[in-house]
Amino acid sequence: MARIAVVGATGLVGEKFLRVLEERNFPVDEIFLFSTGKRKREVYFKGEKHPVLPPLEIPEVDIALFSAGETVARELAPLFREKGAVVVDNSSAFRLEPDVPLVVPEINPEDVKLHKGIIANPNCSTIIMLLPLYPLHLRWKIKRIITSTYQSVSGAGRDELEKLERGEEYRDEIIPWIGEEFEDGYTKEENKMLYETRKIMHEPGIMVEATCVRVPVPYVHSLSVTVEFEKRPNPEEASEILKKAPGVRVEERKLREIKDRDEVFVWRIRYSRVFENGLSMWVAGDNLRKGAATNAVQIAELLT
Amino acid sequence: MARIAVVGATGLVGEKFLRVLEERNFPVDEIFLFSTGKRKREVYFKGEKHPVLPPLEIPEVDIALFSAGETVARELAPLFREKGAVVVDNSSAFRLEPDVPLVVPEINPEDVKLHKGIIANPNCSTIIMLLPLYPLHLRWKIKRIITSTYQSVSGAGRDELEKLERGEEYRDEIIPWIGEEFEDGYTKEENKMLYETRKIMHEPGIMVEATCVRVPVPYVHSLSVTVEFEKRPNPEEASEILKKAPGVRVEERKLREIKDRDEVFVWRIRYSRVFENGLSMWVAGDNLRKGAATNAVQIAELLT
Numbered sequence: 001m002a003r004i005a006v007v008g009a010t011g012l013v014g015e016k017f018l019r020v021l022e023e024r025n026f027p028v029d030e031i032f033l034f035s036t037g038k039r040k041r042e043v044y045f046k047g048e049k050h051p052v053l054p055p056l057e058i059p060e061v062d063i064a065l066f067s068a069g070e071t072v073a074r075e076l077a078p079l080f081r082e083k084g085a086v087v088v089d090n091s092s093a094f095r096l097e098p099d100v101p102l103v104v105p106e107i108n109p110e111d112v113k114l115h116k117g118i119i120a121n122p123n124c125s126t127i128i129m130l131l132p133l134y135p136l137h138l139r140w141k142i143k144r145i146i147t148s149t150y151q152s153v154s155g156a157g158r159d160e161l162e163k164l165e166r167g168e169e170y171r172d173e174i175i176p177w178i179g180e181e182f183e184d185g186y187t188k189e190e191n192k193m194l195y196e197t198r199k200i201m202h203e204p205g206i207m208v209e210a211t212c213v214r215v216p217v218p219y220v221h222s223l224s225v226t227v228e229f230e231k232r233p234n235p236e237e238a239s240e241i242l243k244k245a246p247g248v249r250v251e252e253r254k255l256r257e258i259k260d261r262d263e264v265f266v267w268r269i270r271y272s273r274v275f276e277n278g279l280s281m282w283v284a285g286d287n288l289r290k291g292a293a294t295n296a297v298q299i300a301e302l303l304t
Numbered sequence: 305m306a307r308i309a310v311v312g313a314t315g316l317v318g319e320k321f322l323r324v325l326e327e328r329n330f331p332v333d334e335i336f337l338f339s340t341g342k343r344k345r346e347v348y349f350k351g352e353k354h355p356v357l358p359p360l361e362i363p364e365v366d367i368a369l370f371s372a373g374e375t376v377a378r379e380l381a382p383l384f385r386e387k388g389a390v391v392v393d394n395s396s397a398f399r400l401e402p403d404v405p406l407v408v409p410e411i412n413p414e415d416v417k418l419h420k421g422i423i424a425n426p427n428c429s430t431i432i433m434l435l436p437l438y439p440l441h442l443r444w445k446i447k448r449i450i451t452s453t454y455q456s457v458s459g460a461g462r463d464e465l466e467k468l469e470r471g472e473e474y475r476d477e478i479i480p481w482i483g484e485e486f487e488d489g490y491t492k493e494e495n496k497m498l499y500e501t502r503k504i505m506h507e508p509g510i511m512v513e514a515t516c517v518r519v520p521v522p523y524v525h526s527l528s529v530t531v532e533f534e535k536r537p538n539p540e541e542a543s544e545i546l547k548k549a550p551g552v553r554v555e556e557r558k559l560r561e562i563k564d565r566d567e568v569f570v571w572r573i574r575y576s577r578v579f580e581n582g583l584s585m586w587v588a589g590d591n592l593r594k595g596a597a598t599n600a601v602q603i604a605e606l607l608t
Binding site for chain 1: 448510512515517523524526532560575
């Protein structure tokens with residue numbers, strides 16, 4: 001049994017942490033819930049009301065699940081670690097630090113062991129993209145990936161999601177920028193997909209060109225993906241491989257059917273028209289579940 | 305002065321035909337409006353009410369602008385042609401027929417002269433994509449194009465647009481299929497982007513891999529585009545070329561600002577990360593205007 005803290009407990013991902021811990025029957029001994037926001041002061045966990053506190057006193061816990069943004073993570077993760085916790089952080093604060101494992105349990109579970117008190121949960125689109133690509137990499141070896149994303153507004157947090165629901169800002173718009181833009185014209189989100197892919201897969205030579213785009217849907221990220229391999233792939237075998245891959249379903253689904261599912265859905269697997277050794281496919285997954293909370297709780301399970 | 309017929313006059317594109325003819329002061333002598341639907345029996349043109357008739361008697365006109373779908377085009381275009389009209393058809397019925405020019409006036413205006421009574425107006429996404437790509441092709445020569453589209457629901461017609469507005473079907477969904485799917489996993493819309501690009505540009509060697517996707521916005525198609533050239537391009541020069549290109553604006557815009565504009569907007573011009581001689585960019589244009597009605601009226605202008 002473990003003592004658990006959730007930091008950012010009232011956010012969209014924080015709430016999913018609680019639901020996923022319940023659903024997976026994670027052995028929780030005691031739970032401490034924190035939030036720096038003013039939204040709610042209590043939330044339900046396993047049918048009981050729990051107070052949500054400002055993080056003024058740091059308790060001793062075994063695992064602290066963080067989803068409170070980069071700034072809070074940088075400030076509070078070291079404090080939880082000092083008190084003996086292993087922090088699993090959903091922000092991008094530590095993801096590329098050399099002594100912080102960046103883990104997708106279906107891909108690099110063994111990296112968890114190398115932690116020094118902090119483990120990073122990868123970017124949502126990166127997790128969703130790699131779940132089906134990794135088994136294909138093992139078969140044909142990936143050289144280049146080109147993806148355009150269709151990312152839901154829940155990925156931007158609760159305030160933004162409420163704007164969509166009120167018909168503001170996101171409604172009827174397609175926004176081809178997520179995160180700040182750098183000199184070379186790529187955005188922070190697009191760089192995450194490149195550098196996190198290399199780190200998770202331990203393949204520093206893979207190139208990833210991403211165009212990350214916000215679309216006016218509340219939940220589930222979709223990706224148009226084209227991959228070039230070293231060896232000649234074929235769509236039928238890819239489909240067979242993916243039907244056996246953990247966490248992957250080869251099925252066409254509506255976004256509303258993918259919402260709240262932990263699997264990543266893949267369909268339209270076909271030969272690429274631009275790469276001789278290429279495949280193209282459509283990938284979709286719930287960004288709040290496998291793209292965030294479920295992946296973090298799976299990491300926590302590897303620790304217990 | 306010309307006698308004009310509009311077939312499909314009450315559809316989304318048909319109505320735009322009338323607005324664009326008015327705005328551009330097209331020299332209309334007499335206008336005949338037809339529709340096979342039952343929606344409206346009269347529409348306004350230049351401030352006057354005109355009856356919309358079922359196409360039972362075919363008048364003698366100089367130019368017939370068609371936007372009534374493939375089936376109606378196949379049936380009626382030959383009848384208008386017999387009566388002496390040049391048909392400019394917005395459907396895909398004749399686009400790939402060898403003796404039917406497929407024209408984007410900024411790219412291949414001289415092809416208009418080769419018509420034998422029918423000229424085809426290209427697919428909306430293809431027009432919008434090629435307007436900025438063609439001037440770059442003249443400079444560096446395109447080898448391969450890979451695009452994922454974000455196509456608005458108005459492209460599917462008025463009935464579908466009304467479903468979106470009622471919050472049905474399209475709302476909150478991303479649909480990676482437009483048109484029927486073929487054996488190889490590509491859809492009709494994706495094949496249009498490949499074969500029409502080759503025909504318009506007179507470049508049968510160019511490869512186009514498109515993933516065509518319907519997104520829940522009412523107006524304006526957006527495209528994530530990556531292009532490989534034979535020669536080494538650079539984003540600054542591309543931007544300079546496109547600032548001078550007819551019908552193109554190098555500006556970031558919201559979809560609601562692009563709606564009802566005839567120009568195609570391009571931004572995020574940057575080096576590709578997967579092609580050494582590549583550029584990536586974001587392209588958006590009003591599918592009912594330059595993607596359909598404006599392009600057709602421009603073709604009609606070339607005929608007068």
